[in-house]
Amino acid sequence: MAEVSRTLGAWNVVEDQSIGPPGRISGTPKLPVLAKKDVHIWAFRLDPQPSSLARFTSSLCAEECQRAARFRFDHHRNRFIVGRSVLRRILGHYLDSDPESIELVHGQHGKPAVARQLKGGALHFNLAHSEALALAAITRAGVIGVDVEQIRSLKDADELVARFFSPRENEIFQKLPADQKPAAFFNLWTRKEALLKATGDGIAQYLNRVEVSFLPQEPARLLSLPREFQSESTWSLHELTPAAGFAAAVAVAAEKPLVTCWQYAGRGLRGSLMEDPV
Numbered sequence: 001m002a003e004v005s006r007t008l009g010a011w012n013v014v015e016d017q018s019i020g021p022p023g024r025i026s027g028t029p030k031l032p033v034l035a036k037k038d039v040h041i042w043a044f045r046l047d048p049q050p051s052s053l054a055r056f057t058s059s060l061c062a063e064e065c066q067r068a069a070r071f072r073f074d075h076h077r078n079r080f081i082v083g084r085s086v087l088r089r090i091l092g093h094y095l096d097s098d099p100e101s102i103e104l105v106h107g108q109h110g111k112p113a114v115a116r117q118l119k120g121g122a123l124h125f126n127l128a129h130s131e132a133l134a135l136a137a138i139t140r141a142g143v144i145g146v147d148v149e150q151i152r153s154l155k156d157a158d159e160l161v162a163r164f165f166s167p168r169e170n171e172i173f174q175k176l177p178a179d180q181k182p183a184a185f186f187n188l189w190t191r192k193e194a195l196l197k198a199t200g201d202g203i204a205q206y207l208n209r210v211e212v213s214f215l216p217q218e219p220a221r222l223l224s225l226p227r228e229f230q231s232e233s234t235w236s237l238h239e240l241t242p243a244a245g246f247a248a249a250v251a252v253a254a255e256k257p258l259v260t261c262w263q264y265a266g267r268g269l270r271g272s273l274m275e276d277p278v
């Protein structure tokens, strides 16, 4: 297998020349090495070439295959298969393991984690998807959460913010011009959800107790956290820009992590994130 790495904007592109898993991406010096403070974000498309689907499926465990079989619609099933399969391929690179041999376990609220850590300390990861776009976040620095959402106009955005978010957030949001509300809403949503996915808690009971910056052009910042969480100084929050029209964020329990972004462009996947952003 040969891989080519080039930089496109702030995203490094890895073109995997083999047609999907099983097998590893690792093996060339151009692939990223994960130092202690590093956070690596991988973006990839979830729509497979029909001829590659069987190869993606072959790296899934029995439980993932059963879950895949329960999807009603083919495109949802295929996206789940590609998401888990490419995630395993990426994890395999960092764990120096074959993707299909990685055992995953799930926390109380469903957060997946690596069952047995093989080399170099605990590897934390999280996965998110929106439409045909997926993000995987990987680090050894601390627990991590990532979220991505396609920015769209919601008829009930004002009501949702008033009902579920904090009074301060609601006051600022309601005064925004209408054309700024969709981006502001999904900044709020993805930044909070990234943090709550990092802790592994369900999002519902904390939505109004985690406060974040969210105005368009405002850098991502954590403004307040529930007391039961660790102190704010141990958390970092970063905005991500994987494709036009998407809001995304990563939260990690570490101070000043070094975030670098990668695009996984496997031959078995349809389209390109930058040229055709979903």
Ligand SMILES: CC(C)(COP(=O)(O)OP(=O)(O)OC[C@H]1O[C@@H](n2cnc3c(N)ncnc32)[C@H](O)[C@@H]1OP(=O)(O)O)[C@@H](O)C(=O)NCCC(=O)NCCS
Pocket: 080, 083, 084, 108, 109, 110, 111, 112, 126, 127, 128, 129, 130, 145, 146, 147, 148, 193, 196, 197, 198, 199, 200, 201, 202, 203, 204
């Ligand atoms: C889990 C949750 C954050 C997912 O949100 P979403 O916007 O639908 O989906 P996203 O694309 O952001 O993330 C989905 C991925 O997050 C991961 N994930 C699942 N549960 C998670 C959790 N509790 N915390 C962090 N990550 C989680 C999975 O990898 C999942 O993708 P996969 O199933 O394809 O592998 C949200 O549904 C939630 O808060 N659930 C709470 C579950 C809960 O409390 N259940 C109570 C029963 S005990």
